[in-house]
Amino acid sequence: MNGPFEFTLRLGDDALIAAQRLAEWTTRAPEMEEDIALANIALDQLGAARLLLTYAGELEGAGRDEDALAFLRDDREFRNCLLVELPNGDFAVTMAKLLFLSAYQLPLYTALAGGADERLVAIGAKARKESAYHLDHASLWVRRLGDGTEESHRRMQAAVDEIWPYTAELFAPDPGAPVDPSTLRPEFERVVTEVLAEATLTRPESGWAPAGGRDGLHTEHLSYLLAEMQVLHRAHPGARW
C-alpha cells in the first residue's frame, strides 16, 4: 500500500517543510554566521525536497511536477512528520528539531544510498553528506547551549523535552518501504544519547507519542505554513515564474 511514491513523497515533504521553517530564520539568527549556516541548511533541505518531489511526481505518473506537489496540495495531502512543521520557537527549539531531524535523516539517506532504486541511491548519496553537516552543526549548538550558561541550559533542556515526543513518529514501522524507518532507530538513539550526555542534558522518558503526519493528520501549525507558502503561486493559476 505504501509504495515508492508514498515513501518518496514523505521524504520530500519532510525536507520541504523543514526548509520552509529554517528559512524563517533568515535575518533573525543570533549571529551573522548563524544566519548563513541556517540558510545553508535550509538550502540543502530545499534541494533534497526538489529532487524527491520531482521523483515522486514521476513515480505517480499523473503529470505533477515539484511545484504542483508543493503548491497545489492541501493540508490533508501533505505527508511530512509533525516534527518539521512545529514552529521554530527559540533558537534552542530550532536546534532540538534539527538535531532529531538530522539524526534521523542521516541513517535514512545512508540506507537509501545503498538501496536498489537508482534515483533514490543518487539522492541519498548527495543528501547524506549534507545531513552529516546538519547533524554536526546541531550537535555543536546543543552542546554549547546545554553546557553554556544557566539560562541556555534551562532553555535547551526545555526544548529537548518539548520536541522529544515527536521523534516517535519518525520510526513507525513500514516493512514494505524502500527503507523501513523502524530499522533506523538504534543509530538515532546512539547518536542522540551521546550528544545529550555531552551537553549535560537529560534524555526525556518516552511516553506521549503524537503521530498522524504520514496519514495527512497534522498539527494546527501546518495550515498556516502552507497558506503562506502557497499564496502567491495559487493566486496566479497556471502562471510561469
Place this chain on the structure above:
Amino acid sequence: MYGNDFGPPEEAPGGGLLGEVEAAEAALREAAARQRRGAPASDDDLAGYFAEVIEADQKIEPRDWMPEKYRKTLIRQIAQHAHSEIIGMQPEGNWISRAPSLKRKAILLAKVQDEAGHGLYLYAAAETLGVSRDELVDLLLNGRQKYSSIFNYPTLTWADVGAIGWLVDGAAIVNQVPLCRCSYGPYARAMIRICKEESFHQRQGYEILHSLSHGTPAQKAMAQDAVNRWWYPSLAMFGPPDGESTHSAQSMAWKIKRFSNDELRQRFVDMCVQQAEVLGLTIPDPDLRWNEERQAYDFTQPDYDELMRVISGDGPCNRQRMAHRRRAHAEGAWVREAAAAYAAKRAAEKKEKVAA
C-alpha cells in the same frame, strides 16, 4: 549553478561591468607584482611614502602608515557598506516564504545568504583598520551609522524582488565596480569578490522581471508597477548631485572614490534603457531620451528632498528595519553568551590538561 529558462538577451545584463571587475582584478595582481618602494625612508617620510603609493596606483595595506582622516573615511564607508548588506537582507527576505516556485525560492534564499556573506567580508575589511565588528554593529544599532537608504522602501509584491535585483543590485554594481580599484587593498579585494556575486544577483532579478513581463497580463502589470516604484529610489542610490556631495573631493584624491555621483548615475541610466527595452517594460520617465551631443540619455533626476527625508529617518520602513535588526540582536544575546561560556569552559579544560 542557476538554471536559465530563456535565452540570454544580446548583451547579458551586467556583462560589461563584470569585464571591468575582471580587469580590476588583473590590475590588482599586477600592482602587487610591481615592487613598491621598499618602505618609508624614515618617520619624516611617512606622508610622502603614502602619497607615492597612491600616486603609483599601488595598494595601501593595513600595516602601512596612513593619514588618520583616510582611516576614518574608510572605516565609515566600509562599515556603512557592510550595514547596507545586512539591512538589505530584510526587504528581499520578506518574500522567501512566499516565493512562487521552489526554484525561485532556492535562488532567493541563496541571494539573501550571499548578502550576509558580503556583510561579513566587509566587516572583516573594516576590522583591518583597527575597529571591531561589535563596535560597528553597535554604531548601526544605536543609529550613529547609516545604511543605504534604498532598503527603507517596502517590497510589496513578488515583482519587487525582481526589481531590486535588476535595479538595486544593478546600481550597487555600477557604484562598486570602481571600488575594485580603491587604494585600500583589503577593501578593493573584498569588492572584487562582492561585485562578481552582485552581477549574478542582477542577472537573477532581470530573469524574474523577464518571466513576469512575458507572462500573464497580471504578472506584467506587477512587473511594471515594481519598476515604477523602484526606478527613482534606485537613481537616488548614487547620492546627492555632485555640487552638494560633501565627502567627494578628498575621497577622489585618495582614490577611494573614482567617479562622481552624477557620472555613475548617468552610467546606470544608460545601462538600464536598453535592458528595459528587452524586458518590454517602461522606465517611468517621460523625459528620458537619447542626447546625440552628449552621447548619453537625458533623464529626470530623482527627488533629492525625498532622499534627504529617508536618510534622516523618515522613509516608509526605517523604523521597521531598525526594530527588526535590534530585535534579532537582542533575542540572540543569550545564545551568544552561551557560546562564549561554552568556549571559556573548553579553554579552561585545555589549560588544566596542559598544566597537569
